[in-house]
Amino acid sequence: MNGSDPVNPQALRRGIRRVWHAALISVNGFRAGWREAAFREEVACAVVMVPAAFWVGRSWVEVALLVATVVLVLIVELLNSAIEAAIDRIGPEWHSLSKAAKDLGSAAVLLSILLCVGVWLAALWQKFT
Incomplete structure (x- = not known):
C-alpha cells in the first residue's frame, strides 16, 4: 500500500x-x-421528553438542560453500542476484558439515565411546588 x-x-x-x-x-x-432495542426505547422517550422540556422548563437555560440530559442518554447509548459492536467483532468467546468493556459501557448508560431522571425530577418538583 x-x-x-x-x-x-x-x-x-x-x-x-x-x-x-x-x-x-x-x-x-x-x-x-x-x-438496537435500547436505543429505540430511548428515542421513544426523547420524542415525548424533548417537547415536554419546553413546558417544564421555566427559562431557556432550564429547557436546554432538560433537552441536553435527554440527548446525553442517546449519545451514551450509541457509544455503548459501538463498544459492544467492537467487542463482538473481536470474537464471541468470553474474556474478562471484553466483559469489563461491556459492563463499563452499560454503567455509563445507567449513569446518564440517572442524571436525566434526577434533572427532570428536580425540574418537575420546582414546577409543581
Missing part, C-alpha cells in the same frame, strides 16, 4: 464532499443504533 491508496478514502476528500460523506457516515451510525 502506498501513500496514494489510503485505507480511509475519507482522508482524501476535501470541502463540501468531505462534509457530505461525513454526514452519510453519521446517518449510517443512526441506522445501526436504530437496530
Whole structure:
C-alpha cells in the first residue's frame, strides 16, 4: 500500500464532499443504533421528553438542560453500542476484558439515565411546588 491508496478514502476528500460523506457516515451510525432495542426505547422517550422540556422548563437555560440530559442518554447509548459492536467483532468467546468493556459501557448508560431522571425530577418538583 502506498501513500496514494489510503485505507480511509475519507482522508482524501476535501470541502463540501468531505462534509457530505461525513454526514452519510453519521446517518449510517443512526441506522445501526436504530437496530438496537435500547436505543429505540430511548428515542421513544426523547420524542415525548424533548417537547415536554419546553413546558417544564421555566427559562431557556432550564429547557436546554432538560433537552441536553435527554440527548446525553442517546449519545451514551450509541457509544455503548459501538463498544459492544467492537467487542463482538473481536470474537464471541468470553474474556474478562471484553466483559469489563461491556459492563463499563452499560454503567455509563445507567449513569446518564440517572442524571436525566434526577434533572427532570428536580425540574418537575420546582414546577409543581
